Every structure is written in structure tokens, then in C-alpha cells.
Amino acid sequence: MTEMREITAAVAREQGAPFAIETAKIAAPGPGEVLVRIVAVGVCHTDIIVRDQYYPVPLPAVLGHEGSGVVEAIGTGVAAVAPGDHVVLSFASCGVCNPCLSGHPAHCADFFGLNFGGGRKDGSTATCDAHGHVLHDHFFGQSSFGSFAIAQERNVVKVAKDAPLELLGPLGCGIQTGAGAVLRAMKVPAGASFAAFGSGAVGLSAIMAARVAGATKIIAVDVTPSRLELALELGATHVVNSRETDPVAAIQEITGGGADFTLESSGRPEVLRQAIDALTILGTCGIVGAPKLGTEAKFDVNMVMVPGKRIMGIVEGDAVPQVFIPELIALHAQGRFPFDRLVKFYDFADINQAVSDSENGKTIKPILRLPA
Numbered sequence: 001m002t003e004m005r006e007i008t009a010a011v012a013r014e015q016g017a018p019f020a021i022e023t024a025k026i027a028a029p030g031p032g033e034v035l036v037r038i039v040a041v042g043v044c045h046t047d048i049i050v051r052d053q054y055y056p057v058p059l060p061a062v063l064g065h066e067g068s069g070v071v072e073a074i075g076t077g078v079a080a081v082a083p084g085d086h087v088v089l090s091f092a093s094c095g096v097c098n099p100c101l102s103g104h105p106a107h108c109a110d111f112f113g114l115n116f117g118g119g120r121k122d123g124s125t126a127t128c129d130a131h132g133h134v135l136h137d138h139f140f141g142q143s144s145f146g147s148f149a150i151a152q153e154r155n156v157v158k159v160a161k162d163a164p165l166e167l168l169g170p171l172g173c174g175i176q177t178g179a180g181a182v183l184r185a186m187k188v189p190a191g192a193s194f195a196a197f198g199s200g201a202v203g204l205s206a207i208m209a210a211r212v213a214g215a216t217k218i219i220a221v222d223v224t225p226s227r228l229e230l231a232l233e234l235g236a237t238h239v240v241n242s243r244e245t246d247p248v249a250a251i252q253e254i255t256g257g258g259a260d261f262t263l264e265s266s267g268r269p270e271v272l273r274q275a276i277d278a279l280t281i282l283g284t285c286g287i288v289g290a291p292k293l294g295t296e297a298k299f300d301v302n303m304v305m306v307p308g309k310r311i312m313g314i315v316e317g318d319a320v321p322q323v324f325i326p327e328l329i330a331l332h333a334q335g336r337f338p339f340d341r342l343v344k345f346y347d348f349a350d351i352n353q354a355v356s357d358s359e360n361g362k363t364i365k366p367i368l369r370l371p372a
Helices: 047-051 112-118 174-183 201-213 225-236 247-255 269-276 302-303 321-333 347-361
Strands: 005-013 020-026 033-042 069-075 086-089 127-129 148-152 155-157 191-195 217-222 240-241 257-263 277-286 311-312 343-348 365-369
Touching: 020 112, 020 148, 020 347, 033 086, 047 347, 069 148, 069 217, 069 343, 127 269, 148 155, 155 321, 174 257, 174 321, 191 201, 191 247, 191 269, 201 217, 201 225, 201 257, 217 247, 240 302, 247 257, 247 269, 257 269, 269 277, 343 347, 347 365
Parallel strands: 191 217, 191 257, 217 240, 257 277, 277 311, 343 365
Antiparallel strands: 005 020, 020 127, 033 069, 033 148, 033 365, 069 086, 086 155
């Protein structure tokens, strides 16, 4: 690799091991690529499960996929952004398959390869460690656990320079996933009932979106009282502590027979079963929780078939980031989507503390600030 730039990166070297802050090098952007100076990056559940190898991303790797920053340089053919632009980084997609062409890039035919493959589609990488050894990158098309990241033009979203840049990274994944599940994938209408199983960053984003959509019964299900209290402040009309109460029975009582829409974000098969059972006739359950590959879940076939229930897999809220992220920023500016309430900032050097706080529920959405 030529024209290498020295960077600071958090490297996942071994399964389950803490992230190591290292000096590394990154190449100049190639055709269709964008070099971004990272200002801040969210920590997502997916970063943690990939570190733990729930998904077989090759290690060592630079993870991170909720980056926000400033365009430093662009490769040939890039027209959507220019150096100096403020951007949010989202997921990668090919742009030429049927799902991409029909407005569903989050269900790209090559989604897994582009986002979890550990490099470019041709197998090459842009990053190496201080000894010249390959660091796998292009995680979600960005690998933003570093002071600079290489992204593709397709997964860079230009935002206004007066928007709060260091706050915006989680819009690229976690916040977009929850809000998009409600507003884009399931299209929850005004007057509907909605229940979020899990009140982390994704579930609470879905609750805020359900309020935006005009849902009239919005139910948060979780086992952490503080999160349920926050859910009420963000738009939930009811809360259920599933450690103390059967959530299916509670939702059926609150709604008079079952919810029109449910969203499962915990990744636990037994919770997914509850989310399906809590639906009313012709209800829809969206799945966004990510367990280990190969995880199977059970449901009563007749109790899905006869009442016409729908079970929907959802990735990244089925959103087009370049359209949806600016909409969420506008809603936030109006005070209608206060996702800043979910956030706690950490210094980049404290990434392992941020991860620990996320895993134990102390922090809903950690955001790492990169040194200037």
C-alpha cells in the first residue's frame, strides 16, 4: 500500500479480548472511496458481538460502524461529497442488486460480504498495524474505531455543518435501525398500538419513532427500571417489567387483545416468541435483535397462521441512509426525536470502559470522542 497515513485505532485482536489502542496506518482513498477524519463514533451491540465472534469477521480488525466526521480526501469518481464536508457513515451496499435498485439497500444481496467480510469486495484492505501486518477493515464499509476511516461513496451521508456532528454517528446504525423499523419497514400508522421488546438504544429509538408516527398505545418492555422510566419520558404510554410481569398478558390487557406491531431487539429467542405471541390478529412482529449465527426460535405455527400474523426481518430499519438520516436530524432539531437523551460521551482511549458500561446496561448509547 502507498501514501499511508498514520492513525490511532482500536483493534480487536482476539475473540472476547479488550480493544487495544494502537498506532496504525491507512491508505489514501481509492476509486469511489472517501477518507474521513473521525470526530466521534458510537459503540453498537454489533461491535461487541463481532469482537466476541458471533459473526465470523476475520481478526485482527478495526471495527466501529457509527462514525461521524469530516471528509479529508476523496478518490476518483466521487461526486456526492468533497473535502471539508461533514458526514455520517452508515452501512455498505452494492447499489446494483434488485434490493438496492428497488430502494432496500439494507437488504443488499451482498450485505454480509460488504459489511462483515473484513475488507473490500476484492479482498484487499486499506489498514495495517505499526509492523505492516494487515488489519481487517471496511467493517460496515467504514471501520470507524480510528482517527481516520475509509468509506465508500454509497455509505457516506452529507449533513449540514451546523448539525451537532459528534452526536450524529449512532444515526448510521442503532438509532436508524429502531426508528426505521417503525417508520420505514413496518410503517406503523397513526392510531396503532406498538410494543418494543427491549429498551436499549434500538428499542428506545423505536419508541420515539412510534410517537412521531402517531401510535396511541406505545409499550416498552424491559427488565431495567431506569430504562422503563426513560421510555415513559420519550413517548411510551405504558411500561412492562418482564422480570415481574408476563409481558404477553400485560400487552393483551393494555391493548384489548394484542399489539398491532411489536419489535424484538434483544436477540433472545424466548423474547422473540413473546413478541410474536403478544400480537393481535394481522399484527406484525419485526426482528432486529442479532444472536449468534445459527440461532433458531420456536413459535406456534397455527397461532401465527390462523390470525394472519406477520414476522418480518429488518436490517438497518430498511432505510436509505441518505434520505432517512437527514429526516431524523430534522426531527431532532424540532425536539420531536430527542435521541441525545440516550447518549453518554467517552474519550476514545476509554473504549473498553464504554463497552463494559454498554454491556452491563449502565450506558444506553456510548459515543467515543476522537482526539482533535
